[in-house]
Amino acid sequence: MACVADLHIHSSYAYATARDLSFENLALWARHKGIDLLASADFTHPVWFEESRSKLSEAGDGLFEYGGVRFTLGTELSCVARVGGRGRRVHMLAFAPSFEAVAAINLMLSARGAKLAGDGRPTLRMSPRDLLETLLGIDARCIAMPAHAWTPWYGVFGSKSGFDSLAECFGDMTQYIPAVESGLSGDPAMCWRIPDLDDVSIVSFSDAHSLPRLGRELTVFDDIADYDALADALRSQGIAYTVELFPEEGKYYYSGHRKCGVSRSPKQIAEDGMDCPKCGRALTLGVAQRVEDLAARESAAVRVDDGVSGVARSSDGRPPFMSLVSLEQILSELLGVGIRTKRVRAAYLRLVETFGDELSLLTEIPSSDIARELPEHGARLAEGIERVRAGSVHITPGYDGQYGKVRVWPADGESLQAGLFG
Numbered sequence: 001m002a003c004v005a006d007l008h009i010h011s012s013y014a015y016a017t018a019r020d021l022s023f024e025n026l027a028l029w030a031r032h033k034g035i036d037l038l039a040s041a042d043f044t045h046p047v048w049f050e051e052s053r054s055k056l057s058e059a060g061d062g063l064f065e066y067g068g069v070r071f072t073l074g075t076e077l078s079c080v081a082r083v084g085g086r087g088r089r090v091h092m093l094a095f096a097p098s099f100e101a102v103a104a105i106n107l108m109l110s111a112r113g114a115k116l117a118g119d120g121r122p123t124l125r126m127s128p129r130d131l132l133e134t135l136l137g138i139d140a141r142c143i144a145m146p147a148h149a150w151t152p153w154y155g156v157f158g159s160k161s162g163f164d165s166l167a168e169c170f171g172d173m174t175q176y177i178p179a180v181e182s183g184l185s186g187d188p189a190m191c192w193r194i195p196d197l198d199d200v201s202i203v204s205f206s207d208a209h210s211l212p213r214l215g216r217e218l219t220v221f222d223d224i225a226d227y228d229a230l231a232d233a234l235r236s237q238g239i240a241y242t243v244e245l246f247p248e249e250g251k252y253y254y255s256g257h258r259k260c261g262v263s264r265s266p267k268q269i270a271e272d273g274m275d276c277p278k279c280g281r282a283l284t285l286g287v288a289q290r291v292e293d294l295a296a297r298e299s300a301a302v303r304v305d306d307g308v309s310g311v312a313r314s315s316d317g318r319p320p321f322m323s324l325v326s327l328e329q330i331l332s333e334l335l336g337v338g339i340r341t342k343r344v345r346a347a348y349l350r351l352v353e354t355f356g357d358e359l360s361l362l363t364e365i366p367s368s369d370i371a372r373e374l375p376e377h378g379a380r381l382a383e384g385i386e387r388v389r390a391g392s393v394h395i396t397p398g399y400d401g402q403y404g405k406v407r408v409w410p411a412d413g414e415s416l417q418a419g420l421f422g
Helices: 022-034 046-055 099-111 127-139 165-174 227-235 266-272 287-294 326-333 342-355 358-363 368-371 377-390
Strands: 001-006 037-040 057-060 062-067 069-083 086-096 145-147 180-182 201-205 218-221 237-246 256-257 262-264 320-324 393-396 405-407
Touching: 001 320, 022 062, 022 069, 022 358, 046 099, 057 069, 069 099, 069 127, 069 262, 086 099, 086 127, 099 127, 127 145, 145 165, 145 227, 201 227, 201 237, 256 368, 262 266, 266 287, 287 405, 320 358, 320 377, 326 358, 326 377, 342 358, 342 368, 358 377, 368 377
Parallel strands: 001 037, 037 069, 145 180, 180 201, 237 320
Antiparallel strands: 001 218, 057 062, 062 069, 069 086, 086 145, 218 237, 256 262, 393 405
């Protein structure tokens, strides 16, 4: 039985997050999104940790339950240290099999000077390698992996403070890294170009700072019965598929300068170089360029299936993926109003009630059923979902901290993207 998982989220106690990120609302929105398994989020924060212990009930060995949704104890940690003569800043995802293990982790971090009450994602003055070793020393069942691996700042492969390989980052502990999170500006096809990632799982999660962003990226496992099954699936690439944003929508996809309004693709970088034509400083290196710099393969062989969901596959059997646009984005364009308006929210809630959940609506339900079920806007909504499944969307790529813009229906004079991989 498939298990839809979002294992990188935040509570209301993390920096720059919504105040309504409670367990009640997380469980409700997980059901809206079609998510079976969530990370508990921010387990280092003392108030959220106590709330987690009081609200989550045992659901099996190492997993917990609240409101009909299962949870694993997980958090994001920020490692800041000098490694190899350079200052490094890398975000890590960490998971633990019990509250006892989490309590021991929090005690260790406090003893090392981490200010756990200040931010749900605390800053640690230790390297990712030392964090991994310490977590496994506390409980050998702990899991750790790099978060949003390609982000210029805080990604393990980030151009600003990252590394050129997993071995450079983790040294003798590399074998204990089961997976990397590709991040919003990356996708599995980009990671497939890096031989260093051949033997680890490529996972995708939302890094949600608000409820509507929950599930914007997901990893679907074949089945997760308990915590150890999750660990085994990560170690063995036991993934059915991942759900991605179009990577161009991520805010670090292209290189550029946001203040100067300059954005450049890898092709433009090859032609014009990395200096900003307006201010003369070096552009912030984007994920697309960073992948080009590290890639040992020209491209991954990818095709889009002819089925309902538009799954993209590699030529060597790696777990496939699909790229989607959120249902709220489709509704915003369809109705001609802002994505955070009451009209979009009301339409969204009616649709998930009618069709079960957002993921099913976007990936499984035939467009003819959508058109038939909805007397108003049904045909147009079905058309929009078909466009997304085919990758026929218009994208203005993000760069230097600015999110890209995706449109399902092009504005006058715009041409559609010619299919996701076409």
